[in-house]
Amino acid sequence: MELKVGDPAPFFEATAIGGPYGSGQPVKLSDFTGSSLVLYFYPKDDTPGCTKQACDLRDAWGEIESKAALFGVSVDPAQSHQEFIDKYGLPFPLLSDPDHKLVEAYGVWVEKERDGKKYLGTERTTFVIGPDQKIAAALRKVDPKAHLELLRPHLV
Numbered sequence: 001m002e003l004k005v006g007d008p009a010p011f012f013e014a015t016a017i018g019g020p021y022g023s024g025q026p027v028k029l030s031d032f033t034g035s036s037l038v039l040y041f042y043p044k045d046d047t048p049g050c051t052k053q054a055c056d057l058r059d060a061w062g063e064i065e066s067k068a069a070l071f072g073v074s075v076d077p078a079q080s081h082q083e084f085i086d087k088y089g090l091p092f093p094l095l096s097d098p099d100h101k102l103v104e105a106y107g108v109w110v111e112k113e114r115d116g117k118k119y120l121g122t123e124r125t126t127f128v129i130g131p132d133q134k135i136a137a138a139l140r141k142v143d144p145k146a147h148l149e150l151l152r153p154h155l156v
Contacts, residue, residue: 018091
């Protein structure tokens, strides 16, 4: 089932690494009731597209942080997230989803294909969740180079 604007955001509870969460603290959707939240799902730490996307968000952090809480989400383990954050100086937290609970709940764990081989992986998708805990925007199959510009109009 594909989430659409207006749908309730699926509940989540995950370990946040980085930003105000340091080396790891639990967070859940209800922690953000009354404020805007951005969950950007990406395939893998420290790969070219994912690094471009994360560094663009890092460079625009001054304008983003006052408008919404932002979390990157991947199935990478916490240690990988910490190394990615340290290597690129990311000021925002990343959620570790090794059990695929978030990627499945948000419908972004999908069949992909590369070099003729099919596999399951994370679709690069960003959800903006409004203060009412409903999906305010869904940016699907995002080009990492265009992500920030697509996201900006939804940060209010």
